[in-house]
Amino acid sequence: MDVYFTVDTEFWPRDCARPDFAEAEEDYRRDVFGLTRSGEYGIGYQMDALESEGLKGVFFIESLHALKLGTSYVRTIVELVQRRGHEAALHLHPEWVGWLEDSPLGGRNSPFLHAFPAADQRWIVGQGARVLRECGVRRIASFRAGNYGADQHTLRALADEGVPFDSSYNVAFTGGGCGLDAGTALTMPRRMEGVIEVPIAFVRDGLGRFRPMQIVAASFGEMRAALDQAERRGFPAFVFVSHGFELIRRRAEARGGAQEDGIVRRRFDQLIGYLGRNKERYRVTTFADTVPEGLFRAVANPAPVTGSAWQTSGRLFEQAWRRVGGASLT
Numbered sequence: 001m002d003v004y005f006t007v008d009t010e011f012w013p014r015d016c017a018r019p020d021f022a023e024a025e026e027d028y029r030r031d032v033f034g035l036t037r038s039g040e041y042g043i044g045y046q047m048d049a050l051e052s053e054g055l056k057g058v059f060f061i062e063s064l065h066a067l068k069l070g071t072s073y074v075r076t077i078v079e080l081v082q083r084r085g086h087e088a089a090l091h092l093h094p095e096w097v098g099w100l101e102d103s104p105l106g107g108r109n110s111p112f113l114h115a116f117p118a119a120d121q122r123w124i125v126g127q128g129a130r131v132l133r134e135c136g137v138r139r140i141a142s143f144r145a146g147n148y149g150a151d152q153h154t155l156r157a158l159a160d161e162g163v164p165f166d167s168s169y170n171v172a173f174t175g176g177g178c179g180l181d182a183g184t185a186l187t188m189p190r191r192m193e194g195v196i197e198v199p200i201a202f203v204r205d206g207l208g209r210f211r212p213m214q215i216v217a218a219s220f221g222e223m224r225a226a227l228d229q230a231e232r233r234g235f236p237a238f239v240f241v242s243h244g245f246e247l248i249r250r251r252a253e254a255r256g257g258a259q260e261d262g263i264v265r266r267r268f269d270q271l272i273g274y275l276g277r278n279k280e281r282y283r284v285t286t287f288a289d290t291v292p293e294g295l296f297r298a299v300a301n302p303a304p305v306t307g308s309a310w311q312t313s314g315r316l317f318e319q320a321w322r323r324v325g326g327a328s329l330t
């Protein structure tokens, strides 16, 4: 089974309601490189872990911020990701368009691409792709919308730009944030609007809810059980989500207050170690290295992967432990 370890790589003002762009350098170091008082736990840490097991990741790099702040941050990230052999892919948060002094979109503002008309989306996707190319990405193989907020117009814009793969479909956000309508909970790659949609993996948990396979939202036991079940059932692909800041607590209230999140970091370390030890079952790969035909093999039962009630309660316990500050004790 092809496994994609994807890292949404972006940074944010500490207070998005009153952004202070004079702090952008600190926001970038915190959210992209995971800078804390005890070390760095961002994309560098995640690349180190992947490489120590001989694995490659997909880094979806937010590039619209360059319209506000210039291209230096994107350029640095792209150089690092490509030099280390990972995929530099495209990620867009249209909030940055709303922060432009003179937005060519006339002040329209939303965290979701699908809130913009088709022509505006085409402009946004074109701008983001242009920045990524200017910063050294020769071929943009894949895309993820910020907040999973893509719709069919986004996919058409990607097809126009020559981007073959999208991974914005997140079942937990459909019916609101994610505007992609597959008519069902999408578990398999599917051709949609001229691109190949590779959905974010999820389980239907012991309480009947959908849980995306995001490092911060699922325990290691849940992720391992979901992977193993998907592989046994012949699923062609399995997409994990992380962020540059996934392994830290950002603590928006104060400058320099970010801390390592020990529980999430340990969970990440366990997952990468497991993938590294099981290469004969899991081919951790990139969209740039993916042959589309391999994603469309027939699967007898494409129903969602299920998680047991025990796994759900294990994760709820971990989350409660994190809320009371247990992470600092690990």
Ligand SMILES: [Zn+2]
Residues within 6 Å of the ligand: 008, 009, 010, 091, 093, 145, 146, 147
């Ligand atoms: Zn994002």
